[in-house]
Amino acid sequence: xxxxxxxxxxxxxxxxxxxxxxxxxxxxxxxxxxxxxxxxxxxxxxxxxxxxxxxxxxxxxxxxxxxxxxxxxxxxxxxxxxxxxxxxxxxxxxxxxxxxxxxxxxxxxxxxxxxxxxxxxxxxxxxxxxxxxxxxxxxxxxxxxx
Numbered sequence: 001x002x003x004x005x006x007x008x009x010x011x012x013x014x015x016x017x018x019x020x021x022x023x024x025x026x027x028x029x030x031x032x033x034x035x036x037x038x039x040x041x042x043x044x045x046x047x048x049x050x051x052x053x054x055x056x057x058x059x060x061x062x063x064x065x066x067x068x069x070x071x072x073x074x075x076x077x078x079x080x081x082x083x084x085x086x087x088x089x090x091x092x093x094x095x096x097x098x099x100x101x102x103x104x105x106x107x108x109x110x111x112x113x114x115x116x117x118x119x120x121x122x123x124x125x126x127x128x129x130x131x132x133x134x135x136x137x138x139x140x141x142x143x144x145x146x
Contacts, residue, residue: 024072
């Protein structure tokens, strides 16, 4: 039985994730499309239909010149909660940059802190920390406006 292009793209992404020590990858849609000689929308279709939360994956993407797709596979719900809370905080930080509430340098520093600064903290504590950081950032940016 011949595999469809979507099947091949899915299999390729799964191999990349399996080879990753953290079971997550960051790829560029255009590069993947180039590899498979297809349009980026085909890659988007595969990611949107085959890498869903129901199937054990969490995806995050940004379009544009420096666009990317991050795909993470999670093992259990506690891991999912951590990924969701972390991603919610990262999205909030991205929104602060878009609204010009923080500078590019502050944005980079905050993202680095969230991604790399809390690795050895237990999940429950990490989630509390992410919530506290978000609240503090919101308060900080609101106070900065006035």
